Amino acid sequence: MNAILDIKGLRACLRGRSENAYVIDGLDLTVQEGEVVALVGESGSGKSMTAFSILQLLPPAIHITDGTILLGGHDVMKMDVRTLRQVRGTQASIVFQEPMTSLNPLMTVERQIAEMLLIHGKATRRTAPGKVIELLELVRMPDAKRRAKQYPHNLSGGLRQRAMIALALACEPRLLIADEPTTALDVTIQQQILKLLLDLRDRLGMAILLITHDLGVVAEMADRVAVMYAGRIVEHGPVVELLEAPRHPYTHGLLSCLPAEHADPDERLTEIPGLPPQPGSIRQGCPFAPRCPRSDAICTEVEPAMTSDGASHYKCHHPWTAP
Amino acid sequence: MTDDLLVIRDLRKTFSTPSGALTAVSQVSLSIKRGETYALAGESGCGKSTVGKIVAALVKPDAGSITLDGNDLTALSPRQLRPLRRKVQMIFQDPFSSLNPRATVRRIIEEPLIVHGLGNRGERRRKVAEMMDRVGLRPEAADRFPHEFSGGQRQRIGIARALILNPDLVVCDEPVSALDVSVQAQILNLLKDLQRELGTAYLFISHDLSVIRHMADRIAVMHLGQLVETAPRASFWANPTHPYSRALIAARPDPNPRNRLQDKPVLEGELPSPFEKRKGCDFRSRCPLAFGLCAEVDPPLRPSAPDHYAACHLVDEPDSRNHTAAA
Numbered sequence A: 001m002n003a004i005l006d007i008k009g010l011r012a013c014l015r016g017r018s019e020n021a022y023v024i025d026g027l028d029l030t031v032q033e034g035e036v037v038a039l040v041g042e043s044g045s046g047k048s049m050t051a052f053s054i055l056q057l058l059p060p061a062i063h064i065t066d067g068t069i070l071l072g073g074h075d076v077m078k079m080d081v082r083t084l085r086q087v088r089g090t091q092a093s094i095v096f097q098e099p100m101t102s103l104n105p106l107m108t109v110e111r112q113i114a115e116m117l118l119i120h121g122k123a124t125r126r127t128a129p130g131k132v133i134e135l136l137e138l139v140r141m142p143d144a145k146r147r148a149k150q151y152p153h154n155l156s157g158g159l160r161q162r163a164m165i166a167l168a169l170a171c172e173p174r175l176l177i178a179d180e181p182t183t184a185l186d187v188t189i190q191q192q193i194l195k196l197l198l199d200l201r202d203r204l205g206m207a208i209l210l211i212t213h214d215l216g217v218v219a220e221m222a223d224r225v226a227v228m229y230a231g232r233i234v235e236h237g238p239v240v241e242l243l244e245a246p247r248h249p250y251t252h253g254l255l256s257c258l259p260a261e262h263a264d265p266d267e268r269l270t271e272i273p274g275l276p277p278q279p280g281s282i283r284q285g286c287p288f289a290p291r292c293p294r295s296d297a298i299c300t301e302v303e304p305a306m307t308s309d310g311a312s313h314y315k316c317h318h319p320w321t322a323p
Numbered sequence B: 001m002t003d004d005l006l007v008i009r010d011l012r013k014t015f016s017t018p019s020g021a022l023t024a025v026s027q028v029s030l031s032i033k034r035g036e037t038y039a040l041a042g043e044s045g046c047g048k049s050t051v052g053k054i055v056a057a058l059v060k061p062d063a064g065s066i067t068l069d070g071n072d073l074t075a076l077s078p079r080q081l082r083p084l085r086r087k088v089q090m091i092f093q094d095p096f097s098s099l100n101p102r103a104t105v106r107r108i109i110e111e112p113l114i115v116h117g118l119g120n121r122g123e124r125r126r127k128v129a130e131m132m133d134r135v136g137l138r139p140e141a142a143d144r145f146p147h148e149f150s151g152g153q154r155q156r157i158g159i160a161r162a163l164i165l166n167p168d169l170v171v172c173d174e175p176v177s178a179l180d181v182s183v184q185a186q187i188l189n190l191l192k193d194l195q196r197e198l199g200t201a202y203l204f205i206s207h208d209l210s211v212i213r214h215m216a217d218r219i220a221v222m223h224l225g226q227l228v229e230t231a232p233r234a235s236f237w238a239n240p241t242h243p244y245s246r247a248l249i250a251a252r253p254d255p256n257p258r259n260r261l262q263d264k265p266v267l268e269g270e271l272p273s274p275f276e277k278r279k280g281c282d283f284r285s286r287c288p289l290a291f292g293l294c295a296e297v298d299p300p301l302r303p304s305a306p307d308h309y310a311a312c313h314l315v316d317e318p319d320s321r322n323h324t325a326a327a
């Protein structure tokens, strides 16, 4: 297998604050061709910033200080503006939680997708309209011909999400980065969209980096999972191992917070006490130590390195044992 | 004499919008007992928040009655209503936008006391400190502003404000939907602890059935402005009856990695437009069991088990049990 995405030692710093405000801090992540990798973690852990780094779309206040990001074997940080523009869309594209961040409210769905095709030389003025309908049918937009002529605000949330996915797929990217693509949608619509993504993976062979905070979505979709905390990957592994036998106390905590199917409703839910750290606030040791039920003296002194045990990989001095 | 705290009968609310009249709530009847958690489930736009706001007297219904503790609220004058309003408070989904950004936490939490003219300055101060402590906020933080707090802490501020008048009923509108699971667990535990201590009833609005399963004594499922199923906890989870309730339960992402999406049935079809006049069952465009009658006749809520009602033509049909069970 070949890696479509290979990130090594990535660090990104928030400018203008104290020097160590790293929002991404030593992140390693790979996605193989055709693979669905889920990136999970609490709000503010750096998931979206990781996604933006891959396409060099970081906000101006944040800049990359260390590491490499290989997309299809090429380092995106060494690309000039023209190459980057080419890579966005053909190698990788992003869909966001809020479709209106990528859809232009003043253009019909057809026109936006057609422009994308024309810019990348994937269609001519003559062939574009037919290709647009093909794409809308690919994402199962009901009544595609009529919808193509509509503006984004004429569409429901679920249909808008489909239009955005069609736009993202226009240039047949090898990697689709989906940042909370269904968080704003109802469960029944969410299910349709997620199933569509899996279908497209099977038919087009594209890889998906799925960013989500929902472990249910992870369980349904992912081949592999990477758990993010304070700008780092603290555990990663195949979905079954990771969810059934989490080794890192943070992964373990996230799973035990969920209301269990058959638990006694009078039982209290397990909490993870406290809050995730602000960028820059962790100076040494394990970033999870202030909230960790297993932490001891060494945890607050020494940041654990990534350890591998079979298919599981984790950064922890006192991991849960494999069953 | 029953222990019903709040009884709603045939509630209706229509909004006029630029695209035409939109009936957000229609024929909704339910009753909430003292100290219980009554959940309203359903997809976005189905009218859950509108019901909640009507109950909290933030929106006026077009028709129907609301009885609180035996007093028909729709029949009272604003003056007679005032003391009763104290008994119902509300917590909102979005802790980021529901708190006045320019007010201190103290000011936010004590506001209901001021509005209802309760206590002097010192008494209010004491009461605020007590409430903050109760919901897990440090009372020293009373002079800070909402933006200095995290989402979970802001939700605690909202809870403190809702509970300071010691209400009988709190409408919780998606109280944990904007929060991470770790913080969600903290807030759900807090709501349960407070209920146990204070005997407050909750109208708990959520689209998340896993959360509802953990919280609710009774569940009502709403679809396009109408209730399609109501049942006590045990009966609902043992026998979810309406095809829509079943679809919602099946669609819920389940953190078991051996239940993959590829193997699950997916609800296809589009919702009917809420602006158009509709005939028959509103769920039929997406219902895998729809048949001829469904296009003609709107099914009323009918009993399917003790205290358990569902609005589907297949309920009570002698063969329908096998029919639905096979689906």
Ligand SMILES: Nc1ncnc2c1ncn2[C@@H]1O[C@H](COP(=O)(O)OP(=O)(O)OP(=O)(O)O)[C@@H](O)[C@H]1O
Pocket (backbone or CB within 6 Å): A014, A023, A041, A042, A043, A044, A045, A046, A047, A048, A049, A050, A059, A061, A062, A213, A278, A279
């Ligand atoms: N434009 C920005 N300027 C400064 N800091 C930012 C900016 N955007 C994000 N950050 C900070 O970077 C960190 C990582 O944010 P990021 O958006 O990647 O988190 P996330 O994991 O995607 O969270 P969520 O689940 O809420 O989407 C956070 O501390 C956030 O406050």
Ligand SMILES: Nc1ncnc2c1ncn2[C@@H]1O[C@H](COP(=O)(O)OP(=O)(O)O)[C@@H](O)[C@H]1O
Pocket (backbone or CB within 6 Å): B015, B016, B017, B022, B023, B024, B042, B043, B044, B045, B046, B047, B048, B049, B050, B051, B274
């Ligand atoms: N003030 C309003 N004016 C016009 N339409 C409204 C208003 N409030 C709600 N609606 C509409 O009423 C329907 C029900 O809304 P709501 O009760 O907020 O649903 P839910 O809480 O279940 O998501 C929706 O179609 C919504 O757009």
Ligand code: SF4
Pocket (backbone or CB within 6 Å): A248, A249, A250, A286, A287, A288, A289, A290, A292, A293, A294, A295, A296, A299, A304, A315, A316, A317, A318, A319
């Ligand atoms: S290294 Fe220590 S503090 Fe960090 S997760 Fe492991 S046990 Fe907890």
Ligand code: SF4
Pocket (backbone or CB within 6 Å): B242, B243, B244, B281, B282, B283, B284, B287, B288, B289, B290, B291, B294, B299, B311, B312, B313, B314
């Ligand atoms: S009445 Fe018909 S369409 Fe409606 S839920 Fe029942 S079977 Fe389905």
Ligand SMILES: [Mg+2]
Pocket (backbone or CB within 6 Å): A047, A048, A049, A179
């Ligand atoms: Mg994000």
Ligand SMILES: [Mg+2]
Pocket (backbone or CB within 6 Å): B045, B048, B049, B050
């Ligand atoms: Mg709502």
